[in-house]
Amino acid sequence: xxxxxxxxxxxxxxxxxxxxxxxxxxxxxxxxxxxxxxxxxxxxxxxxxxxxxxxxxxxxxxxxxxxxxxxxxxxxxxxxxxxxxxxxxxxxxxxxxxxxxxxxxxxxxxxxxxxxxxxxxxxx
Numbered sequence: 054x055x056x057x058x059x060x061x062x063x064x065x066x067x068x069x070x071x072x073x074x075x076x077x078x079x080x081x082x083x084x085x086x087x088x089x090x091x092x093x094x095x096x097x098x099x100x101x102x103x104x105x106x107x108x109x110x111x112x113x114x115x116x117x118x119x120x121x122x123x124x125x126x127x128x129x130x131x132x133x134x135x136x137x138x139x140x141x142x143x144x145x146x147x148x149x150x151x152x153x154x155x156x157x158x159x160x161x162x163x164x165x166x167x168x169x170x171x172x173x174x175x176x177x
Contacts, residue, residue: 065148072144074125077132080140087131094124 055063077083078091098121129137 069141069144069148070125070129072147073137073140074128074132076140076143077128077136080136082136083132087128090124090128090131094121094128097121097124 074091075095078088098117132140
């Protein structure tokens with residue numbers, strides 16, 4: 054059984070791996086076919102078109118839980134070890150540094166959007 058602490062650690066590791074893969078996809082030492090797999094995986098994850106639509110309860114999310122990890126594992130397999138190691142180190146630094154800035158930017162962006170909406174409603 055997974056504890057909350059181990060689940061949080063796993064989520065952190067997945068975040069670092071995703072950042073590392075995005076860095077590796079931009080690295081010139083990464084083969085084109087690994088870049089293609091990473092791009093396809095990201096496109097599939099962000100695409101509104103799925104093999105099984107997400108609005109179908111439970112089953113709709115299962116394809117994302119199966120296809121995306123398989124594609125990411127395949128991409129990792131094709132990326133040279135030294136490139137992946139470099140990218141994981143850089144990804145760890147980015148994840149540690151960007152968390153508070155990203156959260157701050159999201160909050161500031163939400164407040165600006167709310168203020169703009171309120172001003173538009175008042176002036177309309």
